[in-house]
Amino acid sequence: MSASDLSFGPFVLDPAAGRLLRNGEALAVSGSGVRILDALLEAKGGVVTKELLLQRGWPGTIVEEGNLTVQVAKLRDLLQTGDQRGEWIVTVPRVGYRLLRPEVAVAAAPSAKPSIAVLPFDNMGGAMGRLPDEAMRKRMIELVEALPA
Numbered sequence: 001m002s003a004s005d006l007s008f009g010p011f012v013l014d015p016a017a018g019r020l021l022r023n024g025e026a027l028a029v030s031g032s033g034v035r036i037l038d039a040l041l042e043a044k045g046g047v048v049t050k051e052l053l054l055q056r057g058w059p060g061t062i063v064e065e066g067n068l069t070v071q072v073a074k075l076r077d078l079l080q081t082g083d084q085r086g087e088w089i090v091t092v093p094r095v096g097y098r099l100l101r102p103e104v105a106v107a108a109a110p111s112a113k114p115s116i117a118v119l120p121f122d123n124m125g126g127a128m129g130r131l132p133d134e135a136m137r138k139r140m141i142e143l144v145e146a147l148p149a
Contacts, residue, residue, distance in 0.1 A: 006041050008099075009088075010081060013037055020078065027078050032057040033071050040089065040099050049096040072097060 006013045012021045015038040020029045029037075039048050039056040053068055072089055079088040090100045 006038070008041065011079065013041060022078075022081075029078060030071065030074070032067075033075050033078075035059075036068070036071055037075055040097060043098065045099055047092045047096050047098045051096075053096060 004014065004016050006015070010023045013019075013034065014021075015034055018029075018031055018034045020027045020034065020037070036053050036057045039053055050065060050068055054063060054065070057063075057068060057071060072091075076089050081087065088099055090098050092098055
């Protein structure tokens with residue numbers, strides 16, 4: 001995950017990578033779809049005009065409004081959860097679109113948890129030589145238990 005990831009419901013949008021995830025599983029979405037969804041998320045529930053969505057979805061290109069309609073329909077299909085098709089994107093007649101449930105948060109990057117290797121504390125003999133004694137074992141356990149969760 002990157003710092004620009006946006007989380008909403010079971011979804012995470014990574015606009016920089018052009019990726020949309022549902023419950024951690026990647027969904028097939030076009031570049032235009034990612035840019036349109038990013039614009040809707042940035043508006044945080046506010047109405048985004050068709051003109052702005054056309055500019056964001058197809059930068060530097062002149063496209064017809066029908067292209068936007070098709071992309072929004074595809075996004076609605078992708079964003080469906082259960083029986084509620086398109087519960088996220090609402091049409092504002094003759095104006096544009098908005099997110100119905102705009103609870104958007106920047107997704108937290110997974111924390112880098114420390115890892116440890118567990119070694120046997122008994123003398124295994126042979127080439128292993130002498131392993132740490134009981135006092136050393138107890139101190140190592142104390143240090144590991146003191147690590148933040």
